[in-house]
Amino acid sequence: MRVSDQFILRTIADENLLIPVGEAAIHVKGLIALSESGALLYNKLKDGATREELVAALTEEYEVTPEEAAEDTEAFLDQLRKLKMLVEE
Secondary structure, eight states: OEEOTTEEEEEETTEEEEEEOTTHHHHSOSOEEEOHHHHHHHHHHHTTOOHHHHHHHHHHHSSOOHHHHHHHHHHHHHHHHHTTOEEOO
């Protein structure tokens, strides 16, 4: 799976912001702020990461159990789905 190319991630004043471009700018009003872990997952998804790779990235970067990482990953993916930002192949 990967994220739509209709969003650009930029860090401005220590804030991770997703900026909608193209048709996404019509449907998504404003910017989307991401936490540090959200930005980590988003960047992994740009390269087409699997769910397992996302969970592994969280457990490697943060002191969380695989179960916690899996829950957080699924919650993040659900949010991306709601915003139509996730491309699942």
